[in-house]
Amino acid sequence: DQQVKQNSPSLSVQEGRISILNCDYTNSMFDYFLWYKKYPAEGPTFLISISSIKDKNEDGRFTVFLNKSAKHLSLHIVPSQPGDSAVYFCAASGGSNYKLTFGKGTLLTVNP
Amino acid sequence: NAGVTQTPKFRILKIGQSMTLQCTQDMNHNYMYWYRQDPGMGLKLIYYSVGAGITDKGEVPNGYNVSRSTTEDFPLRLELAAPSQTSVYFCASSPLGREGQPQHFGDGTRLSIL
Numbered sequence: 001d002q003q004v005k006q007n008s009p010s011l012s013v014q015e016g017r018i019s020i021l022n023c024d025y026t027n028s029m030f031d032y033f034l035w036y037k038k039y040p041a042e043g044p045t046f047l048i049s050i051s052s053i054k055d056k057n058e059d060g061r062f063t064v065f066l067n068k069s070a071k072h073l074s075l076h077i078v079p080s081q082p083g084d085s086a087v088y089f090c091a092a093s094g095g096s097n098y099k100l101t102f103g104k105g106t107l108l109t110v111n112p
Numbered sequence: 113n114a115g116v117t118q119t120p121k122f123r124i125l126k127i128g129q130s131m132t133l134q135c136t137q138d139m140n141h142n143y144m145y146w147y148r149q150d151p152g153m154g155l156k157l158i159y160y161s162v163g164a165g166i167t168d169k170g171e172v173p174n175g176y177n178v179s180r181s182t183t184e185d186f187p188l189r190l191e192l193a194a195p196s197q198t199s200v201y202f203c204a205s206s207p208l209g210r211e212g213q214p215q216h217f218g219d220g221t222r223l224s225i226l
Contacts, residue, residue, distance in 0.1 A: 004154070006154075009152075034214055036217075041219065041220075042219050042220075043116070043202050043204075043217030043218050043219045043220055044155070044202070044217045045217070046214035046215070046216070049214060089154060089155070098143070098206070099145075099157055099160060099170065100145075100155075100157070100215065101157075102147075102154035102155040102156070103154050104152065104153055104154045105154060
């Protein structure tokens with residue numbers, strides 16, 4: 001039973017355009033959400049996070065939106081750059097131990 | 113600052129062999145984690161530790177063991193390697209298991225069981 005779902009295995013966008021990566025979750029106990037970025041042969045690196053008490057968090061070109069009623073979050077990258085090409089993982093946690101549950105990832109390709 | 117260091121980077125094992133995947137962090141983080149990532153899948157938690165001497169099972173602990181004798185080190189042991197354990201293994205650490213303190217990952221160990 002997948003509690004965190006990234007339904008798009010891949011996404012291709014043009015440089016300078018907006019990239020929108022989506023993530024859905026089923027567990028109502030999740031209250032903290034993160035996005036990680038992963039390049040080949042490297043470990044995931046933290047990108048941005050959002051608490052369930054907020055509906056938006058912004059950091060430079062990256063913005064995460066949370067819709068609790070729909071159990072949906074999205075990552076917006078504006079403008080997209082070729083260096084953003086990577087696999088993006090959505091992750092969620094809830095409760096006191098902060099264990100993360102990951103989605104399967106979305107491969108973003110930004111074309112020059 | 114090295115962060116989270118995993119060794120080896122690659123390893124091929126025969127069925128039934130055993131090995132230890134090493135993980136060390138130099139950030140004085142209390143929390144440490146082991147994940148595995150199978151092709152096309154997300155990361156799944158194997159074991160985690162909230163401090164030296166304390167470990168607990170994650171989502172997929174069968175076939176693995178861990179120990180945490182120091183804050184810095186969190187080795188993962190495979191006792192009887194099976195083909196189903198072919199995967200990429202990631203170790204991670206965080207200061208406290210708390211919001212605003214994301215996990216930092218090593219670069220992984222790619223393990224093949226033949």
